[in-house]
Amino acid sequence: MNNQYAVILGNLGNTCDRFLSTGYKDTLDKTQMLEQAASIEGVGGIELVGTWDITPQTVESMQAQLSKLNLKCASIIPDHFSQKHWGRGAFVSKDSGIRKLAVEETCNMIDAVTAMGGDLINLWPGQDGYDYPLSTDYIQDRNWLMETLGECANYAKTKNVRLSLEFKPKEPRNHSYLARTADTLLIANALGDHVGVTIDTGHAFVAYENVGESICLLKQFGDKLFHMHFNDNYTHWDDDMIVGSIHLPEYFEILYWLQKTGYEGWISMDQYPYREDGYGAIRSSIQFLQQLDSILKRVGMDEGDRLLAKRDPVATSTFIRQHLIAH
Amino acid sequence: MNNQYAVILGNLGNTCDRFLSTGYKDTLDKTQMLEQAASIEGVGGIELVGTWDITPQTVESMQAQLSKLNLKCASIIPDHFSQKHWGRGAFVSKDSGIRKLAVEETCNMIDAVTAMGGDLINLWPGQDGYDYPLSTDYIQDRNWLMETLGECANYAKTKNVRLSLEFKPKEPRNHSYLARTADTLLIANALGDHVGVTIDTGHAFVAYENVGESICLLKQFGDKLFHMHFNDNYTHWDDDMIVGSIHLPEYFEILYWLQKTGYEGWISMDQYPYREDGYGAIRSSIQFLQQLDSILKRVGMDEGDRLLAKRDPVATSTFIRQHLIAH
């Protein structure tokens, strides 16, 4: 396996939050951001966010830029979260016009990704959820969700585009409908073979999932891991930190299971370097994963198999000291 | 709907933890505990835990006691957690003899519940999980889980017994295999119509689930809510507190959705009154739920429907002040 790394373009740009809405850094132009991404060793793909990075009008020019830099369009993430009209939900808005718009935006981005030679849409319905107990009708909402996502899936099928659903327990809503691996898998399985799941490592940590186990679950119930987003956090919030800032054995385990289950998708960076240099943060994250990957190659999958078969945390601890930590 | 209340018998007895293993209270005898349960208004059923409350040898005498007190056997929870041989897993033990024993214990309890006129087994594979990253083979473990639970399901089917799988994110393992509503639903759906899911409100709170939404999810993906355990907590750990000690709107929402989705199972108390009077704790929990139920009856389901259709948290807040809180 040679891992293919990708970057969500916005990682390299300016960042804001609710307290500092004008942003922590200066705004880079897209061309610079693309050149930065291309200059990181191992990066072969870019994920583009609708509205922010790409619209139907800019498909050609963006594709020209990517080609020039020898980058592929790893996926498009349609915008269902960054504009006021999505604020109270997109696929699950109580306004049928908004729901229709959510489907349209997806279909437009399916066309766009096709035009760019890609075949993956990463859907993150971040505004589809609720904030308060006793404040919505979960049955109706989920019916809308299945219906609107179903329309997207139908259109995607006609274009041979795969749809990967990205879950997150919360933020920007206090509760999301696509919240964890298994609930998202239920939906993917209902929508067809070309619909799968994206694991964002940080989202899974916040859900108290062990990502290695989540990868296996998706393998066993339909071979549904379509895409991976990488970042690190303290497990209590989607801090979107540099990979390897907090966790170590878990990332090694992730790489082991990706290889074991035959994952052939992207290893994509999805971070929010609020105050850090974006380029440095992304590059360091990829270098961390490359370092672990090289350890995995040296140690060998068989050695990993033998360790796991022992089911002995003392042996695991010895393995960590011997193979993962510097001497 | 007239809710049927049940009690897990052990709630009324002694309790211990890892620091005070001999127990916080004096040990009551089973007969007293049964009489206490029977004396609580609304209680019609008892859940019995294998080993602790019932073994194949005591089925008849227990059934005699229950009958005398006009109590039904609401369910049996086979013991897969309280003895040393289960300590490293039951259905997922790496020892095939233990896995076989886990199935046998379940089948024995299927026979027992049948003999007692019940038809529900609540399976809680609490020791089936793992504690450390990089310490087990998730694929192999889940294969074992599906295989052993499948054998239990097959046997249950021959006896017309329903199997309800109870999830919990952690404790006693740092990670459980049956961890959340949706992952448990995936398994239940794979095993047959007579296999469903138990929601323990506290376990769901710890998983950051909104129980109302979880009830709806189970309704929509197979009508799989078979059983309910009630307790309260601070949402960070399975504190197993008196119902209503922390939360209010969420319990009201739960009762609304149970009625809305046509739930006809038990409302069973599952608490751990470490230092509190067990009888008082259980009785007060049931009285809390009865009080909310009576509010729900007075307000009416239509009013609830109208509130939820608004999707307006300010309206929800007004509803809480007007209907749920004393004036």
Add this chain to the structure above:
Amino acid sequence: MNNQYAVILGNLGNTCDRFLSTGYKDTLDKTQMLEQAASIEGVGGIELVGTWDITPQTVESMQAQLSKLNLKCASIIPDHFSQKHWGRGAFVSKDSGIRKLAVEETCNMIDAVTAMGGDLINLWPGQDGYDYPLSTDYIQDRNWLMETLGECANYAKTKNVRLSLEFKPKEPRNHSYLARTADTLLIANALGDHVGVTIDTGHAFVAYENVGESICLLKQFGDKLFHMHFNDNYTHWDDDMIVGSIHLPEYFEILYWLQKTGYEGWISMDQYPYREDGYGAIRSSIQFLQQLDSILKRVGMDEGDRLLAKRDPVATSTFIRQHLIAH
């Protein structure tokens, strides 16, 4: 005690987050927001945020508007968080010029609050913290913190202004220096009698503090509770929700202890109604607290005393059912 309610003015305006930086709602003008605040029964004070609501240049016009509406300036919250130059810290910036600016901004707002007839500055050094392990020098940072806050305290003393330090475990930094009640109290005690602590109920919930206990701690170690911000959340993040949306007994307990300890400060609303009507959210929060306060008056402090002396959770549960929940 007749509680005096206040509102942070921005609660009534537009809101944004990192995904929807242009805001979820339309922007109201300040005059409308002030009129809305004034129209809520019980509101007598306004908290103003530096930069957003007030600058040295607008002190007079703002004071004129407040007077006209018969509102007091409850406090000023100097801006140490909303502009790019604060992004890597204010009082603890490694740039001495920024640290100086943080003190100056505070002194300017001390002058402003004095000019408006107020005597309270609420300091929230939200950007003073760190994001990653191994990424800063905690000793140096805390020395800077004590030095810069000390300069603010010295100036405040000359103006008879009280300084109230608001803590929060995290956000916008992954770790804040003023993180919990006790660490903030240590600093307040070191800086003088006129320096105290603000409890934001939501911040304390996120720190897993019981606010009732925190109020008592501040009473016992120097009588240091200077100010209170109210909002609700799920206890895992500063969701800034309508008060009473999640918790009930805890708010009642807070009102009990505020009265018991002789708190004479403001009951101020600090929320973030991202998608809700701001006016409705704030009004409903105040009505919730007024409703609890009226229950407390009816029940009486003596009854509360007797309950707490019992140290019996079953009695507490009975109290909740009898006095706090509708029949």
Add this chain to the structure above:
Amino acid sequence: MNNQYAVILGNLGNTCDRFLSTGYKDTLDKTQMLEQAASIEGVGGIELVGTWDITPQTVESMQAQLSKLNLKCASIIPDHFSQKHWGRGAFVSKDSGIRKLAVEETCNMIDAVTAMGGDLINLWPGQDGYDYPLSTDYIQDRNWLMETLGECANYAKTKNVRLSLEFKPKEPRNHSYLARTADTLLIANALGDHVGVTIDTGHAFVAYENVGESICLLKQFGDKLFHMHFNDNYTHWDDDMIVGSIHLPEYFEILYWLQKTGYEGWISMDQYPYREDGYGAIRSSIQFLQQLDSILKRVGMDEGDRLLAKRDPVATSTFIRQHLIAH
């Protein structure tokens, strides 16, 4: 600095929890456990728990065993948690007789540690807290706490024994009175120079503290770090795992700050290897810390200083990849 390692004796023995109260493992005898501890390279001290490991009657025989194995008594942890009479509180029990007993137990153990040539008592008032909102009088409780701990401190002073207070946010109570670094420091500072604070790394993780920062806080407000307990967890519960199973940069940072602040106490292991081999778990934890310590020696404190002065997470990430992780 040559770190001195110690072990809490019980780590090597049997373990139980609320579901499996008879224990996950076989019970070793004390002599075997002591021999195991002595055989781990670097271990020079043992911490003894009252009741479990030592009573006034066994002081001499225990001391004889320790001497024979060339082990020191690193501390005694008096038993205020493992017997039924402590179940509703020790220092804060509403029963004055129990409070007196709590002081007596402490004084007895002060005598015992003196007789054994030690000078450190580690006090963990684990049962002193509360479980429910509205269920106790925090003012009264804290007065009792200050009074009873004060009596212990007075007696300790006469014996030249240092008292180190160990905090933990929760468990076995839902809320502990000694919950975090800063609240415990407040009490230590009130009780005298010979009273300090124990940081248990896992307890601090659960409190969302950064231990490096906590060490610095104790340094700056009175030089109050008296003792350290080491274990690892997922940060949501006191999982008491092998050190280094989850975290890496944070342990390196801890070792850096211990050296920087001139800590001269013990590095003591406090774990709960429920299902793991106790000896292996403890030995591997110490080996992990020794490995990090040797990296720190090689890298040098100056290099650490330079890194922290940069306040640049990208530089931190590079440092982690270069120095902490294997190549």
